[in-house]
Amino acid sequence: MSYKTIIGLEIHVELKTNTKIFCSCPAEFGGEENTKCCPVCLGLPGSLPVINKKVIEFAIRAGLALNCNINERSRMDRKNYFYPDLPKAYQISQYEIPLCKEGYIEIETENGSKKIRIRRIHIEEDTGKSIHLEDGISLLDYNRSGVPLIEIVTEPDMNSSKEVHSFLENLKSILEYIDISDCKMEQGSLRCDININVKNKDKNIETNIVELKNLNSFKAAVRAIDYEEKRHIDLLEHNRNTDKETRRWNDIENKTMKMRSKENIEDYRYFPDPDLVYVVVDRKWIDKVRKELPELPREKVERFKRYYNLSEYNARILASSKNIAKFFEDTCNEVENSKLVSNWIITEVLRRIKEEGIEIDKMKINHKDFASLMRFIMNKTISNSMAKKIFREMIITGKAPQEIIEERGLKQITDNETINGIIQEVLKSNSKSIEDYRNGKKKALGFLIGQVMKETGGEADPQIVNKLIKEALS
């Protein structure tokens, strides 16, 4: 049997404007409960919304970066439903005419690049937050109420968890590049709902679409899709179908669980908000935003390949995050060895910051310290392996490489005589390896070099060791 998985996404992104969408309360995350509210975002009787122009600008930025058409006239609508964290009992959103429509993101797949179409992007307000206590009491925090959001809706163009992952990575990177959101899933500034079903291509039957919620990371999204994919296929194989429902991803139990049925669709009674006027965006404004757009990830990859002579793979990793790319370029402005710098960032730097659980711009050292480390490698003051040790210490202590080298007396041994002495010692106690080497076992050479390096505490210049050991064995 051949199955095809069909996936579409709805992504909510909190915009990092200074103030909320309809009032002048701060829009930042966190803070003491109910301290960032006013009559407007609390929906007090008589209060009225006035739209924040910056929100429209940020959404246009997103629309342009995601290749959308911008509607010059869009409208704010009310989505009506009762819930205590929604203080007006309606959410001001866009329904009939969204601000942006018909865009796409390109992703890389095994079969080359693929366009994932974006149906629409609209602006709306976030709700407050309910905090449910164990004793049945619910508390409400309205700090988030009125924080601006964009909702990005894709077409059902993705067919695997891998594609979804790569879509999300690309999207996040673009949104970070255009600087409109923190994109922190764990803080809820990027939230992703997934619509999924599976088609049996032979029998031409398909499961009902299921919506997945509560995905707190890209990893959770991938696992939830994999789980659902299997569940849908299992049901199809037993001639059964999924229920039209919303399911919740349980990260601890590693499975999706029914949240609510979608058989009786809720009627939100959308209608144009009479308190607000049309959102009118003229060509001039759109052109201005377009002109001010920064270089986007794809453009950066091409430039890195061209200018720094990097491979597609390396360029993509470096350009995947705006801050990594910046760190790379800043370093390259200091030292002229983009290959060394890119290799170092892709391997050592990314590994260490992952271990430390920090972002590249939150490292204790800056690109200047990193550049001087690179210079020490380039002028052979230290070896690559010494540099790794030094870098680890730099990351932890924030010290400059010069300081660490001096403190620990770390300097590469480049003196032939010293190295030869150690080589002789090593050869004496490893006659078996010498024999192996002479019998054509090339591996033995590596072992011997390793022994020499070990003896010098990694401080010998490996190239010199290599050369001298070969001479000694010939």
Add this chain to the structure above:
Amino acid sequence: MKLYDLTAHEIRDMLRKKEVSCREVTENILDRIAKVEPYISSYITINDEGTLSMADNIDKLIKNGEDLGDLAGIPMALKDNICTDGILTTCGSKMLQNFVPPYNATCVERLYNEKSILIGKTNMDEFAMGSSTENSAFKPTRNPWDLSRVPGGSSGGSAASVAAGEAFFALGSDTGGSIRQPAALCGLVGLKPTYGMVSRYGLVSYASSLDQIGTLTKDVEDCALVMNVIAGYDFRDSTSVSGVALDYKEALIQDVKGLKIGIPREYFYEDIDIDIKKAVYEGVKVLCDMGAEYEEMSLPYTEYNLATYFIIASSECSSNLARYDGIRYGYRASECKNLNDVLIKSRSEGFGEEVKRRIMAGTYSLSFGYYDEYYKRALKVRTLIKNDFAKAFEKYDVLITPTSPHVAFKFNEKTRDPLMMYKSDICTVGINIAGLPAISICCGFKNHLPIGLQIIGRHFDEKTILRVAYTFEQNTKYHKKRAVI
């Protein structure tokens, strides 16, 4: 004449000439309230705390020769759906019986800056839904001209307070006639400004696209003075209009020479009291004697006004009033088992019958499958009605109609059949649908009960209707008559 019988501009003149102190004026009003309020019940809240010291302050300013505004030191009343910081704002509803707003409506802020003295918050039909003030959750208000009759509504308390001498002017809100109809029934001048002319910020919404704050005064000059304070752009209301700043006092001139008056036939149909029709035509004749010309004409879509109004107003109200859930403020039912219980019980117990009727009707017309047939169609008809007026104003400077099809009616006369009550707004709702300005002035009496004449103007042309109304007043004496209690 007693002080409380005078107009705001007369009091202003006396204050300026130091013929009376602000304290005397304020005390006079408070005494009047103490005397007549038991019969009239204009107010839900009387703001007597600190009012006299405020009056003393103003006297001091006058003594110091400070340059004060026209309405400084003038006692005023506000409809109880206009938010006042620290002062109860109930909307005439059990739902908000304990609601104290933490902020002032923009118009309140402006009146405070003018140094007008807030005397109290007035009774009203619950959430401004009604035409007699009988829908107040608290009490009925009586018409000062005849205590067995209603003052009209929904701004009945505001109208009664001014007509009974309990305030010199009042603000009301007008969604389908709620200022003009009580003005007509209480013999006052009631202006509903162009939509967007007065900020709605702080006016508790009933139907956002129709609501407009306006004035209830004893004569046209007072109307101009109040408008001078409250009209104008407000950044807090997206629907408020910028760039129109006017001195309405400029409109207080006698001049209707060559003015073209349209008399829409549809507003004189058989249900309109014959004596009202007569009085309105006589009013038109007064203007024609001063040089105006009139012509009967037609607004063909008039018959759809009421239906269109009720669909749009109830749809918007169903959403606007959804926030009253008993969670953050307002009435909360006791003994609720769960969230749904809180919502359903609080709303069932907190709202009155008429409010619930409109919420249900509005919810229905916005529902999936009915939206196109009701709400969307109503919006289309709204455009046709607007076009009707736009075409009329190509030819006429103002339109004149009766304000109300009848004079003040008896209590419970129209409460049994909601449709009967709705028809009370038959001459006024069209103007809200089109967003136009209109004023009601007194043009006669039937059995001692006032009759209202409505002058409708072009968008943002309050000046013309004020000028026409002023000219009428200068040549008649109806506005000088006071109710005797």
